[in-house]
Amino acid sequence: QKEVEQNSGPLSVPEGAIASLNCTYSDRGSQSFFWYRQYSGKSPELIMSIYSNGDKEDGRFTAQLNKASQYVSLLIRDSQPSDSATYLCAVSFYNQGGKLIFGQGTELSVKP
């Protein structure tokens, strides 16, 4: 079983809609969770980090963490064509020096 799993997509949503990206992880020791956005040929860029159960909002982005279900999600409200990218979910463990364990990423396409 993969440590971090994401649907590879592509996920297609119309402009202005809510995009919902999901990620599950297998290790209950996972302690910090990250969402990175990666445009084609570019470097991963951190969008959100979360480590407590519940929701964390930043502008149009909301990260949701449910440790009991080992589930973390990213909601993008009012999706824009410029949000079209691959979204990477990653987890880390406090006692492992911060190394990130990534999922395969979900490709998001926002159609005008």
Added chain:
Amino acid sequence: EAGVTQFPSHSVIEKGQTVTLRCDPISGHDNLYWYRRVMGKEIKFLLHFVKESKQDESGMPNNRFLAERTGGTYSTLKVQPAELEDSGVYFCASSQLAGGPTDTQYFGPGTRLTVL
């Protein structure tokens, strides 16, 4: 403030040759990480430096890979001899902290390595 830089952006070599990748982290970041993405797979951790010391090299595939960070500034990753399966995108990231809820790793643009 300059971000993480990597050189070269692309490298095409033949099987058996040697390639050296370079990463310059953000100034003041003691933590430097190397990751690799092989086509069709997820980004995978290779190793972690704290200053000039290797903190964790559990992700290094084999002894054909050698990473150094002399003086605790830039880092190099040498592949010798390169094999076909080494092809992929090699990312470098740096951070001030080594994990924890407020840690942020900043990624470089990556080096795309193609071994023919």
